Amino acid sequence: xxxxxxxxxxxxxxxxxxxxxxxxxxxxxxxxxxxxxxxxxxxxxxxxxxxxxxxxxxxxxxxxxxxxxxxxxxxxxxxxxxxxxxxxxxxxxxxxxxxxxxxxxxxxxxxxxxxxxxxxxxxxxxxxxxxxxxxxxxxxxxxxxxxxxxxxxxxxxxxxxxxxxxxxxxxxxxxxxxxxxxxxxxxxxxxxxxxxxxxxxxxxxxxxxxxxxxxxxxxxxxxxxxxxxxxxxxxxxxxxxxxxxxxxxxxxxxxxxxxxxxxxxxxxxxxxxxxxxxxxxxxxxxxxxxxxxxxxxxxxxxxxxxxxxxxxxxxxxxxxxxxxxxxxxxxxxxxxxxxxxxxxxxxxxxxxxxxxxxxxxxxxxxxxxxxxxxxxxxxxxxxxxxxxxxxxxxxxxxxxxxxxxxxxxxxxxxxxxxxxxxxxxxxxxxxxxxxxxxxxxxxxxxxxxxxxxxxxxxxxxxxxxxxxxxxxxxxxxxxxxxxxxxxxxxxxxxxxxxxxxxxxxxxxxxxxxxxxxxxxxxxxxxxxxxxxxxxxxxxxxxxxxxxxxxxxxxxxxxxxxxxxxxxxxxxxxxxxxxxxxxxxxxxxxxxxxxxxxxxxxxxxxxxxxxxxxxxxxxxxxxxxxxxxxxxxxxxxxxxxxxxxx
Amino acid sequence: xxxxxxxxxxxxxxxxxxxxxxxxxxxxxxxxxxxxxxxxxxxxxxxxxxxxxxxxxxxxxxxxxxxxxxxxxxxxxxxxxxxxxxxxxxxxxxxxxxxxxxxxxxxxxxxxxxxxxxxxxxxxxxxxxxxxxxxxxxxxxxxxxxxxxxxxxxxxxxxxxxxxxxxxxxxxxxxxxxxxxxxxxxxxxxxxxxxxxxxxxxxxxxxxxxxxxxxxxxxxxxxxxxxxxxxxxxxxxxxxxxxxxxxxxxxxxxxxxx
Numbered sequence: 001x002x003x004x005x006x007x008x009x010x011x012x013x014x015x016x017x018x019x020x021x022x023x024x025x026x027x028x029x030x031x032x033x034x035x036x037x038x039x040x041x042x043x044x045x046x047x048x049x050x051x052x053x054x055x056x057x058x059x060x061x062x063x064x065x066x067x068x069x070x071x072x073x074x075x076x077x078x079x080x081x082x083x084x085x086x087x088x089x090x091x092x093x094x095x096x097x098x099x100x101x102x103x104x105x106x107x108x109x110x111x112x113x114x115x116x117x118x119x120x121x122x123x124x125x126x127x128x129x130x131x132x133x134x135x136x137x138x139x140x141x142x143x144x145x146x147x148x149x150x151x152x153x154x155x156x157x158x159x160x161x162x163x164x165x166x167x168x169x170x171x172x173x174x175x176x177x178x179x180x181x182x183x184x185x186x187x188x189x190x191x192x193x194x195x196x197x198x199x200x201x202x203x204x205x206x207x208x209x210x211x212x213x214x215x216x217x218x219x220x221x222x223x224x225x226x227x228x229x230x231x232x233x234x235x236x237x238x239x240x241x242x243x244x245x246x247x248x249x250x251x252x253x254x255x256x257x258x259x260x261x262x263x264x265x266x267x268x269x270x271x272x273x274x275x276x277x278x279x280x281x282x283x284x285x286x287x288x289x290x291x292x293x294x295x296x297x298x299x300x301x302x303x304x305x306x307x308x309x310x311x312x313x314x315x316x317x318x319x320x321x322x323x324x325x326x327x328x329x330x331x332x333x334x335x336x337x338x339x340x341x342x343x344x345x346x347x348x349x350x351x352x353x354x355x356x357x358x359x360x361x362x363x364x365x366x367x368x369x370x371x372x373x374x375x376x377x378x379x380x381x382x383x384x385x386x387x388x389x390x391x392x393x394x395x396x397x398x399x400x401x402x403x404x405x406x407x408x409x410x411x412x413x414x415x416x417x418x419x420x421x422x423x424x425x426x427x428x429x430x431x432x433x434x435x436x437x438x439x440x441x442x443x444x445x446x447x448x449x450x451x452x453x454x455x456x457x458x459x460x461x462x463x464x465x466x467x468x469x470x471x472x473x474x475x476x477x478x479x480x481x482x483x484x485x486x487x488x489x490x491x492x493x494x495x496x497x498x499x500x501x502x503x504x505x506x507x508x509x510x511x512x513x514x515x516x517x518x519x520x521x522x523x524x525x526x527x528x529x530x531x532x533x534x535x536x537x538x539x540x541x542x543x544x545x546x547x548x549x550x551x552x553x554x555x556x557x558x559x560x561x562x563x564x565x566x567x568x569x570x571x572x573x574x575x576x577x578x579x580x581x582x583x584x585x586x587x588x589x590x591x592x593x594x595x596x597x598x599x600x601x602x603x604x605x606x607x608x609x610x611x612x613x614x615x616x617x618x619x620x621x622x623x624x625x626x627x628x629x630x631x632x633x634x635x636x637x638x639x640x641x642x643x644x645x
Numbered sequence: 646x647x648x649x650x651x652x653x654x655x656x657x658x659x660x661x662x663x664x665x666x667x668x669x670x671x672x673x674x675x676x677x678x679x680x681x682x683x684x685x686x687x688x689x690x691x692x693x694x695x696x697x698x699x700x701x702x703x704x705x706x707x708x709x710x711x712x713x714x715x716x717x718x719x720x721x722x723x724x725x726x727x728x729x730x731x732x733x734x735x736x737x738x739x740x741x742x743x744x745x746x747x748x749x750x751x752x753x754x755x756x757x758x759x760x761x762x763x764x765x766x767x768x769x770x771x772x773x774x775x776x777x778x779x780x781x782x783x784x785x786x787x788x789x790x791x792x793x794x795x796x797x798x799x800x801x802x803x804x805x806x807x808x809x810x811x812x813x814x815x816x817x818x819x820x821x822x823x824x825x826x827x828x829x830x831x832x833x834x835x836x837x838x839x840x841x842x843x844x845x846x847x848x849x850x851x852x853x854x855x856x857x858x859x860x861x862x863x864x865x866x867x868x869x870x871x872x873x874x875x876x877x878x879x880x881x882x883x884x885x886x887x888x889x890x891x892x893x894x895x896x897x898x899x900x901x902x903x
Contacts, residue, residue, distance in 0.1 A: 324741055324795050503762035506772050507747075507754040514737050514748045521735035524697065525815060526723035526752040535758060581739070 022156055027277040028270055033162045033231075035269020036169035040224035041246025042253065042261035043176060044217035050193040050256045051213045052108055055440065057120040057384075058099070059221050060243030061127035064236070066092035066222025067229040068135050071142055081145050089222045096218020099123060100211045107620050108210065114382050115619055117439055118572060121384060122615030124240060125569050129609025131236040142229030161230045168227045172220055173262055180258075189213060236608075240565060244447055245272075247440060248292045254302025263303060282455030289448040293429045296437055325582050325628045343490050347483050356482045358598040362590045363489035364550050369575055369586035370496055371543030376572075377581030378509055379536035380516025382439035385446030386544045387567035389419040391453055393545025394552040394563055395460055398469045401553075408472045412549040419545035423537045431530040438537075446565050453560035465559030472553035485554050496543070500583055512536055513581070566608070573615035579625025588626040648675045648710065650819045650850040651727075656695055656705030658688075665691045667874040668705070673819065673867075675710075678845050679852045680861040682885075683871035684894055689854040690732055692871070693823050697722050697729050709819065724752055726818030730825065732854075734804035736811070738797035742788055745796045745807055746779040749814030775814070782810045786840055802833040809840065813849075820844065822853040826860050838864050862886065870894065 041059060048056045070088030073079045079087060107119055145164050150157040180186035191199040192209045200206050225234070225242065232238070245268065253264025268288060275284035295302060350356055368386055375381050396418055397411035406414075426445060430438040453460050460466055471480035472488070479488050503509055511532050514522040519529050552558040574593055579585025593611060597604045622629060651673040658666045666688040673679045681689050694700045696707050697719055707714045709727050717725075728749075736745050753775065756768035783789045786806045791799060796807060805825055812820055825841075826834050834857060841864050844851055855861050861868060861882065868885040870877040872894040878885060885891050 324739065326741070326793075498764070499762045502764045502768075503758055506761040506768060507751060507756070508758040508761045510740070510744055510748045511751055513740050513744070514751075517737045517739050518735050520699070521731065521737065522748075523719045524699075524723060524729055524731075525749055525811070526720045527748075528720055 023277075024274075026156060027273050029156065029158055029162070030277075031270030031273030032266055033165050033269070034228075034273060035249075035266035036165050037224050037228045037242075037265075038245050038249040038268050039262045039265025040169050040172055041221055041242050042250035042265045043172060043258060044221045044224075045246055045250040046256050046258055046261045047176070047213050047217045047220070049250075051189065051210050052116075053113060054108070054116040054120065055247070055255070056104075056123075056214070056217070057117065057243050057247075057443075058123035058127060059217065060241065060246060061124050061131075061239035062092050062096060062218040062221035063225030063228075063242040064131060064234060064239040065095060065127060065225070067142060067225035067234050068131060068140060069222075070226045070229065071140050071234070072135075074143065081143060085145070085226050088226050089219055092222025092225075093215050093219035096215040096222075097211065099218070100214035103616055103620070104214055105207050105211045109207075111619065114380060114439075117382055118576060119616055119619040121569050121572060122612050122619060124243060124612070125566075125573070125608060126612025126616060128236050128239055128566075129606065129612050131239075132608050133606060135236060137236055139233040139235045140229075141233060142226070144230040145227075159231060161227075165227045165231075168223055169262075172223060173258070176220075176258065237566065241447075244444060245288065248288055248444065250302075251292055251440065252295050252302055254304040257302065257304040260302050260304035280455070282451055285448060285451040285455075289444045292444050293441065296441065297429050300437070325579065325585075325624055325631045340490075340494065344487075347486055353482065354598055355595070356486065358595050360482055360485050360489060360554060361551075362587070362594045363486070363493060364547050364554065365571065365574065365590045365594065366493060366587050367489070367496065367550065368544040368547035368571060369578070369590055370493075370500060370583060371540035371547075372571055372575050373580060373583055373586050374500065374504070374512070374543075375536045375540035376575060377579075377583075378504060378512040378516065379533055380513075381533055381536060382572075383442040383537070383540060384439050384565075384568050384572065385442030385444075385449075386540065386571045387548075387563045387565060388442070388446035388449040389422070389541040389544035390548030390551065390567065391446075391449045391560070391563035392419045392422065393548030394558045395453060395466070395548075396545075397549035398466050398552040398558050399459060402466065402469050408470065408549070408553055409474060412472075412546060415549050416542045416545045419541040420538045423541035424534065427530075427534045427537050431533055438533075443565070443568075446568050450560055450564045453563070460560070463560060465557055465562075466552075467557050469552050469556045469558065471556070472550060479553070485550075489550070497583065504583060569615075570611055573611045573618075575625075577614055577618040577622070577625055579627035579629075582625070582627045585625045585627030588630075592626070649673070649708075650675045650677075650710060651696070651852065652708040653692075653696065654706045654708070656692065656707065657703045658691055658695055658700060659703055664874045666695060666702075669871065669874070669876045670705075671869045671876060671879055673850060673852050675850055676845070676848060677850060677866045678841060678864055679850075679867045679869060680865035680882075681852065681854045681869045681871060682856070682858075682861060683877070686873075687871040688874040689871055690823055693729060693821055693854060697727065697821065723815065726816070727821065728812045728815045728817035728819075729821035730805075730808045730812050730823055732823040732827070734801065734808045734828075736796045736799075736804050736807055738795070740796055741793050742783065742796045742799065742807060743776075743779055743792040746783060746810050746814055747775055749811035750775045750778070750816075752815055779810075779814060782813055783807075785843070786810055786836060801828040802830055805829060806833065806837065806840070809837070813844065817849060819850045819852065822851065822855075824854050824856065826855055826857040834860055 041063060044059045045055065048054060048059070066088050069091045070084045073087045074081060074084035103123065107116065111119065144159070144161045146160045150159050151163065180190060188204055189209055191202065191204060192206050196206050249264040249268045250261050252268060253260025253262070268291070271291065272284045272288055275287045346359070347356065368390055372383060372386050375383055393412065393415035396415035397408060400406040400411035400414060401408050422445070426438070426441055430441050454463050471478050472485070473479065479485050511522070511527045514525070514527055515529050515532050523529050548563055551562065570593060574589030575586045576589070577592060578587060578589025597607050603610070618625060624632065649672050653672070654670050656666055656669045657664070669692060681692065683689055691700065695702045698714060698717055699719055709725055714722055737748060740748070754771060756765065756771055760768045780789065780792065783792055788803060788807060788810070791803065796804065799807065805828060809822065809825055826837055829837060838860055841851060865882050867879065868882050869879040870885060870891050877894055878888050878891055
């Protein structure tokens with residue numbers, strides 16, 4: 001028992017190794033095993049989606065939680081394998097129960113679907129952060145349930161763990177089917193899925209049933225992680241791979257369909273293993289992403305249409321909308337002038353180089369956040385792949401400037417063009433779809449870019465990153481110090497803010513906001529919904545790309561983890577915390593999450609956890625963000641003062 | 646001018662086994678105020694959704710000032726000057742009353758996003774013009790004081806009036822109103838009637854679905870009666886009030902029960 005060498009969960013080699021003739025068969029078996037795990041995660045997705053209409057992106061986090069709990073029970077407490085696995089699964093179910101009861105279910109009745117999605121990204125980050133705090137960042141592997149010796153079957157060698165995985169997946173599927181179709185509890189659950197209002201009228205406690213299904217999905221996810229644990233590497237952030245591949249599986253199979261989840265999972269597993277076995281794992285990841293896009297375009301409802309079509313075409317019932325925050329006229333101008341003066345004087349007041357550097361990072365991220373705010377805060381489209389565009393901008397500019405001697409400005413421009421092109425492709429595939437497909441396509445896109453950044457070692461430097469990137473320059477002006485970068489960014493942000501404020505305070509911004517809340521009414525007024533979504537996505541991609549380029553030029557270094565999916569999720573947290581749809585607010589979110597860990601060093605370990613927790617809290621309790629709350633407070637204060645004088 | 650604003654010919658739509666709209670034909674003369682009435686489930690709202698292509702008809706045609714609307718998107722139809730409202734006021738939450746009104750003028754804007762972002766004088770001027778128009782219209786319906794309030798916080802009646810204002814901001818040639826008086830109290834209904842007369846006086850043709858008979862009889866030039874998806878009768882309000890079939894459909898004497 002104990003730690004194993006980290007193994008790559010996405011390569012076929014270790015599961016299937018045998019005679020050349022049997023190689024294809026071995027790979028297919030490996031694919032089916034991997035697919036079984038995807039299928040189990042996908043079942044959890046479908047279960048929660050069917051009952052709540054929400055795609056729970058935290059689903060994969062339960063896999064890693066279950067596996068690591070099992071590891072601790074086994075390794076730390078000396079429990080036998082079977083008992084540890086049962087204990088790990090049960091504890092994951094309890095964790096699901098707690099998260100469901102305190103966060104997920106109460107929020108369900110108050111938040112629009114897109115906010116629920118954002119909240120589940122917060123939950124994913126929160127659980128990842130928790131795992132990081134408890135287990136650290138090193139990889140783990142569970143001991144195989146029945147020894148490491150492979151089993152010979154018709155001349156093929158299959159790891160004994162493979163039988164455990166297949167057995168578990170089959171058991172989960174049949175039990176779930178039996179529970180839903182043959183028991184009274186299942187009937188109640190289906191009633192809640194199909195018509196919550198009618199179910200409530202029949203005396204069913206819908207929240208309780210929702211909670212039960214959320215916890216059940218967590219338990220199922222935990223089982224998936226526990227059983228695949230012995231043949232994969234487990235790290236605090238492995239959860240999001242379970243989430244993304246489980247989601248791709250369920251999108252292929254059909255959201256809400258249980259048969260679809262299983263078929264989608266197995267299909268995805270086999271395709272991935274074949275691609276990885278015969279070409280490369282980089283190709284496999286691209287193929288998974290390509291498969292998702294093709295399904296979204298060709299059969300948006302998946303191969304097996306979900307058990308019921310959730311009526312996403314109907315306007316959502318009255319939900320909580322963020323307060324409207326508008327600072328008008330003279331007061332806004334005075335505040336802006338004061339803020340600008342403060343920003344210009346700040347380098348004179350701050351002596352610490354690390355704080356100055358954090359300010360530069362805050363401003364760089366704020367540039368990306370301005371784009372995200374146009375997309376999410378105004379147009380209401382969720383992007384979980386903002387860092388993917390940062391990566392494109394960063395790598396394109398850095399490679400062109402470092403290896404080909406291009407000017408940094410030209411490289412930055414090329415990066416922005418590339419990003420906008422990618423955004424247009426993503427938009428083409430998702431614009432006809434309602435719901436949160438853009439969010440999921442962008443999430444997959446971010447992971448794809450990440451796998452290119454890691455995989456194209458010769459161009460990008462691979463995981464260890466790209467070094468020797470020159471400083472940003474505009475002709476003879478070279479921005480080779482933190483203070484110079486600081487002033488460049490202040491100037492850039494002033495220009496961007498003027499442009500975006502001009503757009504958002506006129507017809508453009510109104511059209512985006514109309515698209516955000518009611519696409520039907522918007523199109524009845526002649527607003528071309530698809531066009532405005534496209535423009536918003538392109539602006540967001542261009543600004544993220546610009547931020548990515550500046551990031552690379554500032555650090556003279558760029559590695560995949562600087563612009564990976566955690567960065568995307570962090571940007572969402574900053575945006576929501578600062579205040580969506582305000583343009584100014586995200587600066588507060590960026591400053592909070594960048595400066596605090598710098599100023600208070602011990603916080604760094606808790607950063608992921610805190611990011612997730614703050615995001616969940618902000619979505620739930622601070623709909624206008626820090627900025628919205630501050631402006632409202634100011635307004636009350638002004639009103640109160642006006643009354644007394 | 647006595648042109649026909651809207652001509653509906655043999656429009657049909659079936660949902661499952663239900664013939665929601667069954668071969669309905671009628672015309673809305675230019676400059677008139679036409680009311681569509683009928684019992685619940687008669688197919689009035691479906692008819693509106695068919696005219697504006699929110700649903701695709703199974704059969705039939707719609708002509709707007711002589712040109713066919715077949716296969717045009719709702720947005721294109723709005724661009725031609727046929728603007729509609731919805732049965733449940735679909736104001737945009739998260740925007741103020743004034744901003745909601747301004748969204749209606751979307752198609753009037755000449756400046757594109759780039760010009761607006763660059764603060765071009767022409768774009769700003771355009772905004773100011775629209776602002777003045779929106780404020781005048783809000784004043785007309787008594788919503789001027791609520792201009793900076795979140796539209797979703799307005800009472801239902803005010804939201805419905807706001808939706809009419811928003812549609813008017815689009816400078817429609819024909820305004821389709823789906824139950825504008827539903828949820829309005831008596832004084833709000835009176836304001837609506839005044840607004841509708843003012844709209845017609847400005848040369849805008851109006852067609853509305855409405856249950857409020859006193860409103861219909863007070864403002865309509867022409868009444869079209871639907872029952873069970875079919876056209877039952879059409880004529881002046883006075884004619885319809887005297888029509889035995891109409892009275893029967895409304896009072897609900899079921900022939901099958903006899």
